[in-house]
Amino acid sequence: MDYIKAFVVGGAICVIGQLLMDHTKLTPARVLVSFVTIGAILQGLGIYQTIVDFGGAGATTPLTGFGYSLAKGAMKEVKEAGMLGAFTGGLKAAAGGIAGAVFFGYLMALIFNPRSKK
Amino acid sequence: MAGKRLGKQTLKLSSPPSIISNASIVGPKEGEGPLAQYFDQVLKDDYFEEDSWEKAESKMLKEAVKNAIKKSGRSSTNINFMFAGDLLNQIVSSSFAARELQIPFVGLYGACSTMAESICMGSMLLDGGFGEAVVCATSSHFSSAERQYRFPLEQGVQRPLFSQWTVTGAGAAVLAEAGNGPYITHLTIGKVLDFGVRDANNMGAAMAPAAVDTITAHLNETGRSPEYYDLIITGDLGNVGKAITLDMMQKEGFNIEKVYNDCGSMIFDDKKQDTHAGGSGCGCSAAVLNGYIAKEMKKGNFNRVLFVATGALLSPTTTWQGESIPSIAHAVAIEKTIGEGT
Numbered sequence: 001m002d003y004i005k006a007f008v009v010g011g012a013i014c015v016i017g018q019l020l021m022d023h024t025k026l027t028p029a030r031v032l033v034s035f036v037t038i039g040a041i042l043q044g045l046g047i048y049q050t051i052v053d054f055g056g057a058g059a060t061t062p063l064t065g066f067g068y069s070l071a072k073g074a075m076k077e078v079k080e081a082g083m084l085g086a087f088t089g090g091l092k093a094a095a096g097g098i099a100g101a102v103f104f105g106y107l108m109a110l111i112f113n114p115r116s117k118k
Numbered sequence: 119m120a121g122k123r124l125g126k127q128t129l130k131l132s133s134p135p136s137i138i139s140n141a142s143i144v145g146p147k148e149g150e151g152p153l154a155q156y157f158d159q160v161l162k163d164d165y166f167e168e169d170s171w172e173k174a175e176s177k178m179l180k181e182a183v184k185n186a187i188k189k190s191g192r193s194s195t196n197i198n199f200m201f202a203g204d205l206l207n208q209i210v211s212s213s214f215a216a217r218e219l220q221i222p223f224v225g226l227y228g229a230c231s232t233m234a235e236s237i238c239m240g241s242m243l244l245d246g247g248f249g250e251a252v253v254c255a256t257s258s259h260f261s262s263a264e265r266q267y268r269f270p271l272e273q274g275v276q277r278p279l280f281s282q283w284t285v286t287g288a289g290a291a292v293l294a295e296a297g298n299g300p301y302i303t304h305l306t307i308g309k310v311l312d313f314g315v316r317d318a319n320n321m322g323a324a325m326a327p328a329a330v331d332t333i334t335a336h337l338n339e340t341g342r343s344p345e346y347y348d349l350i351i352t353g354d355l356g357n358v359g360k361a362i363t364l365d366m367m368q369k370e371g372f373n374i375e376k377v378y379n380d381c382g383s384m385i386f387d388d389k390k391q392d393t394h395a396g397g398s399g400c401g402c403s404a405a406v407l408n409g410y411i412a413k414e415m416k417k418g419n420f421n422r423v424l425f426v427a428t429g430a431l432l433s434p435t436t437t438w439q440g441e442s443i444p445s446i447a448h449a450v451a452i453e454k455t456i457g458e459g460t
Contacts, residue, residue, distance in 0.1 A: 021276060022278075025317060028269070028276065114272055115271075116145075116147075116164050116261045117260075117271065118147070
C-alpha cells in the first residue's frame with residue numbers, strides 16, 4: 001500500500017510539472033525553481049508534512065520535497081538555536097541531498113562523456 | 119555604378135559570378151533524413167574524432183571548405199578570400215577553421231542567414247573585380263548550439279512541439295568570376311525586422327516576416343513573378359514558419375505555393391525522426407544548398423532558384439532579459455543561364 005501511495009503522490013506532482021511545461025511558456029528551469037519554492041511555502045504553512053505522511057518518498061523525492069526539507073530544517077533550527085537558525089537550518093537539513101548531487105554529478109562527469117540526443 | 123542597383127535592396131550583378139563547386143558535410147541524424155543521398159559526407163559520430171562539439175563543428179566547416187576547393191580544381195592559394203560565419207560566440211567555428219586554412223578571411227555574423235550573406239558578400243567582391251575566386255561557408259552543430267542558446271544537454275530538457283532541431287552540418291561554395299554556371303545573378307539584402315516573438319524555441323515564427331519582406335522586395339524590384347523561379351526556398355523556417363510565410367506572401371499578393379519550400383522542412387522526416395517542427399541552424403540551409411540544390415541544378419531539375427536564408431539575430435543574454443527576436447533574410451538568385459528575364 002505504501003508503494004501505491006508513493007506512486008500516486010509522486011506521479012501527481014510530476015503530472016503538474018508536465019502540464020506546466022506543455023501548456024505554459026515556463027521554461028523547465030523555472031518549473032524546477034517554482035517547485036522548490038512551492039514545497040518550502042507549503043511546509044511553512046504546515047501543509048506539506050501531511051502530504052509526506054501520506055505519500056512518503058513520493059512526496060520527498062520530487063523537487064517540492066527539497067523545498068520541504070529546507071523549510072522544515074529552518075523551522076526546527078529556529079526552535080533549537082534561535083533566529084539564526086532560519087539561515088542555517090535549511091541547508092543543514094538538505095546537506096545530504098546537496099552534497100550527494102555534487103558528488104554523484106562529479107562522478108558521472110568523470111565516467112561518461114555527453115552525447116547528442118538521438 | 120548605376121544599373122547595378124535595381125531598388126532599395128536588390129542588386130543586379132553586372133558580371134555574374136559562377137558557382138564552380140559545392141561541398142557539404144552533415145551529422146548522423148541528417149544522414150538518416152530524406153536528403154541523405156545529396157550530401158558529400160555523413161558523419162558516423164557527431165564528435166568527428168574531436169573531444170568537443172565545438173571542435174567538431176569547426177572541423178566540419180574546415181573540411182567542407184577544403185573539399186569545395188578540391189572539387190573546384192584550384193589550390194587554396196588561388197582562393198582570394200574566405201567569407202564565413204556560424205552561430206557560436208565570437209564565430210569561433212569559422213575563425214578557428216580559417217586559422218588552419220590561411221585564406222584571407224572575412225568573418226560574418228548573420229545567424230542562420232550566413233550562407234546567403236556570405237554568397238552576397240563574395241559575389242559583390244568578384245563583381246567588383248577584387249578577386250578571381252572566393253569561398254563562402256558556414257556551419258552549425260546541434261549540441262554546440264543547444265548548450266549555447268538553450269540548455270545544457272545533460273539537463274535532459276523536453277522540447278516543445280513547435281521547436282526546431284539545429285542541424286549538424288556545414289556547407290561551402292567556391293565562387294569564381296569566370297565559370298560555366300550556375301550564376302549568381304541578383305542579390306536582395308534583407309532588413310532587420312521584429313514582430314515581437316520572444317520564445318527562443320519558436321524561431322520559425324520569428325523569422326517568417328523577414329523572409330516575406332525580402333522575397334517581396336526581390337520580386338517587386340526585379341519585376342519577376344514567383345513562377346520565374348523553379349524553386350523559392352527559405353533557409354530554416356521549419357513547418358511552422360513555412361505555413362506562416364505562405365500565408366503572409368498571399369497577403370502581399372504573391373501566390374508562391376507551387377514553387378516554395380523550406381530547407382528546414384526538407385532535411386528531416388519529422389514523423390520518423392521526432393524533430394518536431396523541422397531543422398534550423400546555419401548548417402541547415404548550407405547543407406541543403408550545397409547538397410540538394412546544387413546537385414538538382416546540375417541535373418537540370420532546377421534552372422532558376424531563389425535561395426533565401428533566414429537568420430534569428432538573438433543572443434542567449436537577450437533571451438534571458440526577455441527581449442524579442444529580431445530577424446533577417448537575404449536572397450540570392452541562382453540561375454543556370456544568364457541574360458533571361460531582367
